[in-house]
Amino acid sequence: MSEVLARRSRAMPLSDDIAERLLTAIIDGHYPPGTALPPEGVLAEQHAASRLTLREAVKVLRSQNVVRIHRGRGTYVNTPDQWTALEPMIRAAAAGPRTGGAAGGAISEKLIEARQMIEVGAAQLAAVRRTDDDLAELAELLDEMRAAAGAGDTEQFVTADIAFHEVVMRASGNAFVPLLFEPFGRLLIEGRRQTSAVPQIRTNAIAHHESVLAALRGGDPEQARRAMDDHMTQTADDLQTHVIEPRR
The missing domain is CATH 1.20.120.530 (GntR ligand-binding domain-like)
Incomplete structure (x- = not known):
């Protein structure tokens, strides 16, 4: 909980902070292009956040076309040449x-x-x-x-x-x-x-x-x-x- 509070004390919202962490994991190769991110519940638990906050974080990456969402299948990582930010x-x-x-x-x-x-x-x-x-x-x-x-x-x-x-x-x-x-x-x-x-x-x-x-x-x-x-x-x-x- 203290880590969450520390994040919130900074200017960056928790959802943006999680988006940064996910982007780092993608860049470092933990989630290669074409693969799916872990399920929403798993990610929310990993980052000590609510599902709503996790969805906001994924929305940030989706707006940059770093990831794409397939309804009913999950969130997938796009290749870098598709990124738009x-x-x-x-x-x-x-x-x-x-x-x-x-x-x-x-x-x-x-x-x-x-x-x-x-x-x-x-x-x-x-x-x-x-x-x-x-x-x-x-x-x-x-x-x-x-x-x-x-x-x-x-x-x-x-x-x-x-x-x-x-x-x-x-x-x-x-x-x-x-x-x-x-x-x-x-x-x-x-x-x-x-x-x-x-x-x-x-x-x-x-x-x-x-x-x-x-x-x-x-x-x-x-x-x-x-x-x-x-x-x-x-x-x-x-x-x-x-x-x-x-x-x-």
Whole structure:
């Protein structure tokens, strides 16, 4: 009872708190896509809540299309590509590499696809629009990545890595490009923390950033496009090979 009271003392209603717990369980793989949640009575007992409160919690997840209700059969988990709210997808993508959950892993891969669509074009534009200051900043950030990798400083590596990509997007000369990724800032940081902790991934990232910088220096749009495309492909391969598969 004290736990319930503690939850109620916070701003979040108990039904929302239960919805958060169920979403976490889904992301962590306890309830994989296509499977049913436990019966309403079981969940209500597990969370020390009334059936009415439990129904409100499920309604939250249903409104985000995380789950669907089949009358007379139960509540089933949808695949992540059916989810319609950004926050659950951000949480799933951020947790995917850490937990190995199917939902999180799938969304992490989709995020890389989205990045590839935007960042490849941004690099192509940046090849002809970048300034000498942009190139100098990119070189400095690449040096920071090398130094952080050598020191095993994942946090600094992530900071420099994300900043490198932000400079490329800004150097595209299109103000809309950097804004496209603003909602994913927290997700990108958390995801990079998980992947960049792997030494081989850091090594691969440095090599591809070197190629991107060389292409931008050369002012060749096609070469810059290929370099960034190769980097995104390598990022997807590294996520699958070094993070998702080992933790499954």
